[in-house]
Amino acid sequence: MTNKCPLCNPENERLIWKGRLLRVIDASDDDLPGYVRVIAARHAAEMPQLSTQERAQVIRAVQICEDCMLEVMQPDKVNLASLGNMVPHVHWHIIARYRDDAFFPDSIWSARHRTMPPEKLQERRTKAQRMLERLPALLQALETP
Numbered sequence: 001m002t003n004k005c006p007l008c009n010p011e012n013e014r015l016i017w018k019g020r021l022l023r024v025i026d027a028s029d030d031d032l033p034g035y036v037r038v039i040a041a042r043h044a045a046e047m048p049q050l051s052t053q054e055r056a057q058v059i060r061a062v063q064i065c066e067d068c069m070l071e072v073m074q075p076d077k078v079n080l081a082s083l084g085n086m087v088p089h090v091h092w093h094i095i096a097r098y099r100d101d102a103f104f105p106d107s108i109w110s111a112r113h114r115t116m117p118p119e120k121l122q123e124r125r126t127k128a129q130r131m132l133e134r135l136p137a138l139l140q141a142l143e144t145p
């Protein structure tokens with residue numbers, strides 16, 4: 001049977017870093033600069049279906065992304081989410097949230113509340129870029145126990 005999972009068969013991903021057990025991609029869009037996704041390498045719907053090591057690495061990667069996002073982007077809040085209702089392959093969303101972003105205070109999957117001024121968005125894109133440049137070296141620590 002062919003595996004139709006979009007995370008097992010990625011297309012047009014913006015890869016930030018890839019290790020043996022997981023990869024991290026840039027999931028930013030026009031409204032949300034500073035949005036990364038940690039994706040388990042192996043197809044599993046739930047965290048307990050991963051090995052202890054895989055699970056620990058996924059959590060550690062989320063922490064690394066969250067720490068870097070807070071430090072570099074200085075958002076008002078970081079949102080962490082693992083849903084998998086649409087795509088049942090373990091992945092975590094790490095999203096920089098600001099009080100004036102398009103969806104705040106609701107989740108990014110909610111209805112839009114506002115449009116941000118382009119110059120403010122551009123400023124955040126610059127910060128997000130700085131974060132993306134820093135992440136690979138930090139994530140590389142996952143490969144050296």
Ligand SMILES: [Zn+2]
Nearest residue numbers: 005008043089
């Ligand atoms: Zn999959």
